[in-house]
Amino acid sequence: LTGILFRMREAQLGFFFAFFCLWDCSLCWLSPDGVNYEVQALMDIKEALRDPHGVLDNWDANAVDPCSWTMVTCSQGQVVNLGVPSQGLHGTLSPSIGNLTSLQTLLLQSNDITGPIPTELGKLSKLQTIDLSDNLFTGKIPT
Known part of the structure; x- marks a missing residue:
């Protein structure tokens, strides 16, 4: 009986440890206010642009996770692709792009x-492909 109780206690501790690790890791993408940095960055990008066709309409400031949004692709819960070509967007590109x-x-x-x-583009060390052609940007792509 003691062996069974010990194993049950061991299993409970293992579950608690696994839960704590997952919970702690989920906070990596949240600000101290509980806001996902990527959600905030994408909302800043959306707010700096005019979207005449409504392609960004499902981008929601109250969302916890942007991975189901149109024009956004994620890997392992993080935004890896933002593709909004030929959508008639006008406005400016927010410096918050650097937070992706x-x-x-x-x-x-x-x-x-x-x-x-934005100079913040130069901070994106994982950026491999960028196409800003046929817009009216000024300056050079930062490195």
Whole structure:
């Protein structure tokens, strides 16, 4: 009987430890206020743009996770692809783009986005593919 109780206690501790690790890891993407940094970055991007066709309408500031949003692709729970080509977007590109730290692909070609290319793009060390052509950006792509 003692052996069974010991194993049950061991299993409970193992479950508690696993739960705590997963819970703790989930906080990695949250700010101190409980807001997902990527959600906030994408909302800043959306707010800086005009979206005449409503392609970004399902982007929700109250969401915990942006991985189901249109034009967004995730891997392991982090945004790796933002692709909004040829959607008639106009406005500017928010410097908050630099908070999408796992971004690998950024496709914004053939819109009417204006203004400087945010220097924060240069902080995106995982960025492999970028297409900003056929917009009205000023300046160079930062490195």
